Amino acid sequence: MPVNYENEIFYSLEELSQPINMSVKELENFLDNAVSTHINRKEIRGIPHINKLELEVIFEKVFSFKGIPEDRKYNIPDYLQNCTLPWANTLVKMYNHKINFPAALSPEQGEFVKSMICNINPSNVVEIGCFTGISTIWMAAGLEQIDSEATIHSIDLFDEILPWLPHRYGYLSDPLKYAQTCALSAGLAHRITFHKMNSLEMGRRFKELILHPIDFLFIDGDHTQEGCTSDFMNFYPFVSPGGYIMLHDIYPEHCGWDGPRYVIDEWLSHNPNLSLVEIKTSPNNFGMALIRKLA
Numbered sequence: 001m002p003v004n005y006e007n008e009i010f011y012s013l014e015e016l017s018q019p020i021n022m023s024v025k026e027l028e029n030f031l032d033n034a035v036s037t038h039i040n041r042k043e044i045r046g047i048p049h050i051n052k053l054e055l056e057v058i059f060e061k062v063f064s065f066k067g068i069p070e071d072r073k074y075n076i077p078d079y080l081q082n083c084t085l086p087w088a089n090t091l092v093k094m095y096n097h098k099i100n101f102p103a104a105l106s107p108e109q110g111e112f113v114k115s116m117i118c119n120i121n122p123s124n125v126v127e128i129g130c131f132t133g134i135s136t137i138w139m140a141a142g143l144e145q146i147d148s149e150a151t152i153h154s155i156d157l158f159d160e161i162l163p164w165l166p167h168r169y170g171y172l173s174d175p176l177k178y179a180q181t182c183a184l185s186a187g188l189a190h191r192i193t194f195h196k197m198n199s200l201e202m203g204r205r206f207k208e209l210i211l212h213p214i215d216f217l218f219i220d221g222d223h224t225q226e227g228c229t230s231d232f233m234n235f236y237p238f239v240s241p242g243g244y245i246m247l248h249d250i251y252p253e254h255c256g257w258d259g260p261r262y263v264i265d266e267w268l269s270h271n272p273n274l275s276l277v278e279i280k281t282s283p284n285n286f287g288m289a290l291i292r293k294l295a
């Protein structure tokens, strides 16, 4: 856990060494020898710590030291690259930020979700798990395209995003600010309400903060069995009859998470009140499920 010391945030070398997959000794050597900029280390309770403001420099140096290519990102299709609408320009910029690969929806998956929104024409959209806002912008662009009056409530912890090698190659100190800035530049801020909170709390405070029944619920938050089950169970009662629920990352063998699969197998596949279709996704077959609440 980061430490607040004299109103500044510090991380211990031990906790920093874990996400970047180095031993504490290797990280110390790296800081002594491979980083040209001087990085201050502060002893807090006898343990060396680094100021949060210096993390970005360190992580960038670590990536290049480890030979991680700069261009790890989704392939952006020409139609998106060449589109002149503000939301498309913003998505292209976001896809060029390496924080978004592969945690965010790919362009193919985003286009699919946008198309679902355009076809279903929901009055109220709720998203659990916004990350940096890519999925949110795809859905909001769909609402904009059909000239709907609907808005999206997007819930996330919005914690600082650390790299987690070998899967995540980026650092973002303030994802909420990033998502808000992107929504603005996409011309879609009027469609999105971001909620920085745990989905468990939102489940408890739904009637106070969201009020209206959900017609389209996108669940892409806590991917553990327990987390995904509680998101489904806590929000399902607020989905209107005939409403849709979309689960992301349903194929554990590809995405590495088993929560959404568990929810489908344990709770949904034999439920006569639901219809469910599984969808292959590209370029990584993390998979999605589209569920309709029949009654």
Ligand SMILES: C[S@@+](CC[C@H](N)C(=O)[O-])C[C@H]1O[C@@H](n2cnc3c(N)ncnc32)[C@H](O)[C@@H]1O
Residues within 6 Å of the ligand: 103, 104, 105, 128, 129, 130, 131, 132, 133, 134, 135, 136, 155, 156, 157, 158, 159, 197, 198, 199, 200, 220, 221, 222, 223, 227
């Ligand atoms: C895979 S990312 C979402 C990607 C995003 N939907 C996209 O396509 O751009 C999962 C997100 O869920 C959030 N999350 C995890 N557990 C959560 C919880 N209990 N409440 C709210 N958000 C949570 C994380 O902070 C993370 O940003």
